[in-house]
Amino acid sequence: xxxxxxxxxxxxxxxxTARQKGRILAMELGFDGSDLTVxxxxxxxxxxxxxxxxxSGEVIITRGNQGGKRGICVVAxxxxxxxxxxxxxxxxxxxxxxxxxxxxxxxxxxxxxxxxSSVAGQGTTITMRKWRH
Amino acid sequence: MRVPILKQxxxxxxxxxxxxxxxxxxxxxxxxADRVGRFRSRGVIIDVTVLDVIDSFATRTLRAIAHMxxxxxxxxxxxxxxxxxxxxxxxxxxxxxxVGTALDLEEGLEYLGxxxxxLHEHRSFGSREEDRLGHPxxxxxxxxxxxxxxxxxxxxxxxxxxxxxxxLEYGQ
Amino acid sequence: MKRQSQKQTxxxxxxxxxxxxxxxxxxxxxxxxxxxxxxxLRQNRTQLREEWASHITEAExxxxxxxxxxxTEATSVYDNYVAVLETGSVEALQAYARNLSERIIPRxxxxxxxxxxVLLLRDTLARSLFKKYQGDFNLLNRVLxxxxxxxxxIANTVAVSFVQERERIIRQQQEAIRELSTPVLQVRERLLxxxxxxxxxxxxxxxxxxxxxxxxxxNRAKVVVxxxxxxxxxxxxxxxxxxxxxxxxxxxxxxxxxxxLSSEIAQTLVTIGVDLSKVNAVGDLQGGIxxxxxxxxxxxxxxxxxxxxxxxx
Ligand SMILES: Nc1ncnc2c1ncn2[C@@H]1O[C@H](COP(=O)(O)OP(=O)(O)OP(=O)(O)O)[C@@H](O)[C@H]1O
Ligand SMILES: [Mg+2]
Numbered sequence: 001x002x003x004x005x006x007x008x009x010x011x012x013x014x015x016x017t018a019r020q021k022g023r024i025l026a027m028e029l030g031f032d033g034s035d036l037t038v039x040x041x042x043x044x045x046x047x048x049x050x051x052x053x054x055x056s057g058e059v060i061i062t063r064g065n066q067g068g069k070r071g072i073c074v075v076a077x078x079x080x081x082x083x084x085x086x087x088x089x090x091x092x093x094x095x096x097x098x099x100x101x102x103x104x105x106x107x108x109x110x111x112x113x114x115x116x117s118s119v120a121g122q123g124t125t126i127t128m129r130k131w132r133h
Numbered sequence: 134m135r136v137p138i139l140k141q142x143x144x145x146x147x148x149x150x151x152x153x154x155x156x157x158x159x160x161x162x163x164x165x166a167d168r169v170g171r172f173r174s175r176g177v178i179i180d181v182t183v184l185d186v187i188d189s190f191a192t193r194t195l196r197a198i199a200h201m202x203x204x205x206x207x208x209x210x211x212x213x214x215x216x217x218x219x220x221x222x223x224x225x226x227x228x229x230x231x232v233g234t235a236l237d238l239e240e241g242l243e244y245l246g247x248x249x250x251x252l253h254e255h256r257s258f259g260s261r262e263e264d265r266l267g268h269p270x271x272x273x274x275x276x277x278x279x280x281x282x283x284x285x286x287x288x289x290x291x292x293x294x295x296x297x298x299x300x301l302e303y304g305q
Numbered sequence: 306m307k308r309q310s311q312k313q314t315x316x317x318x319x320x321x322x323x324x325x326x327x328x329x330x331x332x333x334x335x336x337x338x339x340x341x342x343x344x345x346l347r348q349n350r351t352q353l354r355e356e357w358a359s360h361i362t363e364a365e366x367x368x369x370x371x372x373x374x375x376x377t378e379a380t381s382v383y384d385n386y387v388a389v390l391e392t393g394s395v396e397a398l399q400a401y402a403r404n405l406s407e408r409i410i411p412r413x414x415x416x417x418x419x420x421x422x423v424l425l426l427r428d429t430l431a432r433s434l435f436k437k438y439q440g441d442f443n444l445l446n447r448v449l450x451x452x453x454x455x456x457x458x459i460a461n462t463v464a465v466s467f468v469q470e471r472e473r474i475i476r477q478q479q480e481a482i483r484e485l486s487t488p489v490l491q492v493r494e495r496l497l498x499x500x501x502x503x504x505x506x507x508x509x510x511x512x513x514x515x516x517x518x519x520x521x522x523x524n525r526a527k528v529v530v531x532x533x534x535x536x537x538x539x540x541x542x543x544x545x546x547x548x549x550x551x552x553x554x555x556x557x558x559x560x561x562x563x564x565x566l567s568s569e570i571a572q573t574l575v576t577i578g579v580d581l582s583k584v585n586a587v588g589d590l591q592g593g594i595x596x597x598x599x600x601x602x603x604x605x606x607x608x609x610x611x612x613x614x615x616x617x618x
Binding site: 011012013015016019020023033034036037038040041044045048051092099100102103105106107109110 | 152153154155156185186187188189190192193216217218220221222224225226227
């Protein structure tokens with residue numbers, strides 16, 4: 001079983017690849033039911049943001065164990081323009097390009113842990129985790 | 134992959150066949166716009182049974198399609214949203230406000246036929262403001278009374294007429 | 306010792322015919338020994354099997370099974386055991402062990418009993434080998450060297466199969482209990498009722514929603530009545546789950562009616578900021594069902610009455 005998937009994100013087709021790989025890995029890690037779709041959806045959002053706002057980057061999906069908890073870890077990384085005001089970007093409905101502004105806050109709702117670090121002009125890294133119940 | 138569009142009487146049926154990329158979705162919008170105009174279709178069913186994920190982009194596109202088709206006189210109903218997909222959508226805060234939904238193709242046709250439209254109609258098209266505040270977790274909605282629990286028949290005027298012909302023919 | 310070092314590979318390839326492998330002389334010697342050993346175990350099958358069975362009874366293992374049953378299973382285990390020694394492949398044993406587990410787990414057989422009987426067999430056979438080869442201490446050592454790792458592997462295989470089977474059954478039972486605790490009831494065509502009883506936490510809310518949404522699909526439901534009369538407390542978290550359930554059902558083309566939501570609770574929820582505007586709430590279950598039937602009946606009247614909508618697009 002592959003415990004890590006690295007998916008370069010350059011075109012919108014890569015978004016589909018990323019969420020499919022995420023679903024498969026999540027299944028291998030023991031997730032089931034609606035969690036699989038929840039994880040795939042969160043991956044879809046962060047991968048799309050890479051295309052929409054940073055042109056290209058990558059998504060890395062790994063087994064995300066911590067202490068006694070077992071789960072999945074998704075990292076979305078790009079070297080795009082970065083986000084000047086992260087707090088604002090995390091607000092529900094905030095979008096700089098006429099989107100719904102749901103991607104970031106929505107992904108946070110879908111996952112158990114959500115971390116974003118971004119430096120204007122240098123890029124954005126989002127790390128999110130979901131634990132098995 | 135381009136979504137095939139079938140013509141059935143007054144209606145168009147677009148069956149999404151595989152996982153859609155963003156480009157496919159945009160292509161679908163253009164194809165539907167074109168055909169609704171050409172055939173003067175009164176209703177459009179978009180069957181998304183095979184979609185494994187409906188994220189904010191897909192939702193936005195589906196809503197935009199419905200909105201645009203409405204301006205051209207056709208009512209849109211999305212059918213086949215799977216249980217897990219629906220659940221993930223609402224957890225993400227996505228709804229299909231203003232777009233009809235039905236369980237599957239059969240229900241979708243019935244819906245367009247007008248028999249069931251009171252049951253499945255979502256609230257009427259909201260403004261962008263509505264889109265943003267429509268999240269179930271949002272607080273401080275200002276338009277409460279407006280959407281209070283009255284029967285879901287706000288979109289009566291969307292009623293597109295009844296099914297006429299049941300044979301399927303290719304739209305093109 | 307050589308065999309031991311080869312163990313990893315064996316396990317990976319599920320250890321097909323040992324003899325076919327390009328083996329060192331040491332290995333070949335081992336093969337020969339194993340063959341001898343297998344022949345011995347076959348010859349003495351009746352006696353060894355009986356010995357083993359009586360050891361099982363003495364040790365008070367498998368007490369929930371009759372003597373005859375124990376003997377029948379013991380025979381199968383014995384033959385499978387020898388087959389593994391001969392072929393090196395544990396697949397057949399694995400399948401048998403699972404099947405056996407499936408049969409005896411419902412009767413309350415415990416893990417330690419299963420491990421116990423396999424270890425007893427290992428020792429019964431080892432004692433018999435000891436007796437046979439005790440004249441040649443060197444040979445005895447080599448025989449035991451060949452026998453031991455294989456025997457341990459067998460014990461391991463059986464134990465693992467048993468534990469896995471047990472876990473599977475437990476999971477299945479938990480699933481069944483969960484489903485029982487909140488059934489999705491179909492009261493009439495197109496109408497589902499989900500009576501929720503007890504405390505709802507996030508985990509349970511998730512399961513309830515999953516269950517309901519699948520119920521909608523499987524029953525082609527158009528209206529769902531969710532009755533929360535039996536839920537002691539509703540905080541904002543639970544309320545938001547309810548709202549999500551309502552919204553998700555709508556995405557699948559079904560309307561939801563919530564019953565049993567007292568006006569006090571409703572008021573509190575609104576105060577703490579839960580948006581109930583999308584929730585169609587009706588006082589009690591009876592009223593909810595009536596409302597649902599009205600909704601379902603409404604469409605029948607509509608369809609026959611008029612196809613002409615008020616207003617136009
Ligand atoms: N990887 C990124 N690089 C740079 N800016 C980003 C990135 N991701 C998000 N942003 C900024 O954060 C804002 C909010 O993102 P979010 O995903 O919530 O909304 P959106 O992408 O604009 O719309 P939606 O995802 O709902 O279609 C974006 O408009 C953009 O300005
Ligand atoms: Mg986005």
